[in-house]
Amino acid sequence: MLMGIFGSVVYKVDPLDIAGSPEHPPSDRFPLGTDSWGRDLLALLLTGTKSSISIGVTAALIALAVGIVIGVISGFKGGLTDSLLMMLTDVVLVLPSILIMMLIAAYLRERNPLFVSLIIGVTSWPWVARAMRSQMLSLKAREFVHMSRMAGLSDVKIILEDLLPNMASYTFMAFVLLLSGAMIAEAGLSMIGLGLTRGVSLGIILYWAQILESVRRGLWWWFVPPGACLVALAASLLLLSTALDEYFSPRLKGG
Amino acid sequence: MALLESEDVKAYYSIRQGYIRAVDGVDLVMEKGITLGLAGESGCGKSTLVNTLMMNVKPPLYLIDGTITLDGKVISEMDRSTLKKNVWGVLVSLVPQSALNALMPTKRIIDFTRDVISHHMAVSDSEVVSMAKKRLEELNLPVEALYMYPHELSGGMKQRAVISISTLLNPKLLIVDEPTSALDVSTQKQVLKMLMDLRKAGIIESTIFVTHDIAVLRQIADWITIMYAGKVVESGSTSDILYNAKHPYTYRLINAVVTPEPEVRKRGLTSIPGEPPNLLDPPKGCRFHPRCSEVMDVCRSTEPPLLETKGSCCCCHLISSGTREA
């Protein structure tokens, strides 16, 4: 992960430069070889990773924001508001997100990173909303919320002081899972040609690799590193969320 | 020969910060044919003690020291597979605290019965069913309960079913750990009556009943043993403990029991200052000394010896030093 953030700063080579002979296996000059256009794959990988991560983070934040707002309001207010918001959530949940992403992506001619993040974020918030709502419902029934209510605190204060902080650990874990999902979604979009129109990302690299039939032609240095990177990123995030879960649970249960 | 004897048994839980000394040197002698009530507040070690006494000891709980003899056999030296085959279910059966929730929701009572029996006896399925049916009938329980799932039975019914199945192999000793704490009073009485019926029918000869509710023990126990902070502080017949307690903790604990009787109202409710100690680092000397109103210097430094008089025993310097009449 660190590599993605810092790699492109360190390795100062313009990845789009046609710098060497095409389709060269790894060598001294090009540690990861070159692609069909002679571009340095290591440079591509580093920039691509950075790009994938940043799109993933943005998408995750968007989904998290929407999910939290809807989930919290729905859980706290209850009644009609709750029913309506949950119906909306269910509708979006049921829509096939891949198709929606594809439709929107195909419609937009120019797709910059922000748009890609938006597309992914807007289709992945429903489970977050449901999760936040159920957390909210269970917290609301806890006695300490009653105590704050009886102390005459306003609803807003109760949400800010009692409920949200106690949901913090949950939120963090939701973020980690969203991030890993978003990066894979980005790769998926890119591999079918609906990702960024300009720029590089892990998915884009795989897209080119796939289009130019690198698998069949045995150009392993082209498709294996980005794939491995993607898998490593997702796996490490999932491990992180498991570790966080272990860390938070006993602490919340009382030291 | 006593049914169950333990000598200087120590069982600790190993955790990151050190050892929780849940059972710290317990000498216990239990005769055949009685119902022994093991009482104490939460955290005193009574659940750990009964699990240890039948050698149900798994990490992080370790048997550090001591010997346990059950029916003449030294079970503290047996390995797990011998225990499974020859002791558990056959000599001694434990109905744990979480029994109500521990039943697999996808298995019916009859399946649970088969699991219990198959560990010990190779009998045909029809025999298992007839054994189970016979036992339920003996205890006036509906035979249909055998074919139900746990969620279809009420709390009281479940508890009685679990207890009756645990006694199918007629163990010499039945241990029940807080069997009625989660039940309402009427259901509790039904379960207690069933335990009495088991005894009257000669199915179970001896029982250890673990609870924090002393009023329940008054109704069903012949002998009461009081634990505090991992040690036995007093042991005696029910009437001795209730009306003639010697250890300061015992009589204060009895006076903290509240029942809807005018005698209780007259007596008043006492409370003991301070709180039960942390078993990671219990007080030196007598464990009760920080809270005892009659503490003497010796209590702070030396652990009191167990003194036996006329069958009952007490662990207190007041008694052993003769300051108070035994």
Place this chain on the structure above:
Amino acid sequence: MLLEVRNLTKVFTTGLLKRREIVAVNNISFDVRSSEFLSLVGESGSGKTTAARMILKLLPPTSGSIMFEGKDVVSLKRLEERRWYWKQVHGIFQDPYASYSPLHQIDRILHQVFTLTGDSSSDRDSMVRGALREVGLRPEDVLGKYPHELSGGQRQRIMVARCYMLKPKLILADEPISMIDASTRASVLQLFSKLREEYKTSLIFITHDLGLAYYVSDGILIMYKGSIVEKGSPDEVMEHPHSSYTKRLREDVPLLYKKWEGF
């Protein structure tokens, strides 16, 4: 009359298409006077906790009225009105751990009440410390700590300290001592008596323990499946019960001085 509850009912409905109704509290009525200890006795599912939540304005009733000093409690909507009410009528719950937000220091549970009392900030610290001492705690031992660093008994005493700061006219305590060690329960009970002596605070004591109710209260109400089935002084209820439920309860409670028949 301090509190008058008339025909209080709560019906929970579940499901959107196939509506199911659960009558948690069924038309209960009773009065509470100043300086009175009243016990609401019932087993789980009897509706006693739901009734308490309605009186504490944490749950709206389906029908019925609650009058506090002649004022209609159910219709109090504005925040200032509700604050006025909660200063006079306050609650203590069963679980001394769940009553605290695990992420905040315990000081917060005490400082929160200043929203209701509006004391000037210079007095606040001494008021908090004074209240803690009244309940037998040393301020240095508990201030600044998190809930998991204190014992159940200490946490519950802090809850009573909170009441000391409010000096309410009525406290509703829902099983306040059932989760504390037996050896320390009586001392927490005494705190309620102290509040009554000093400030004439009445208490609605909710419990499943008939013995406790008998010991502590001036009057007992027994609830069963949402309705009040018995009303009277402790001696009346134990010696001359009217309802069969009370009679059964009386027979099934294990006693210290008498043995059950056939046992």
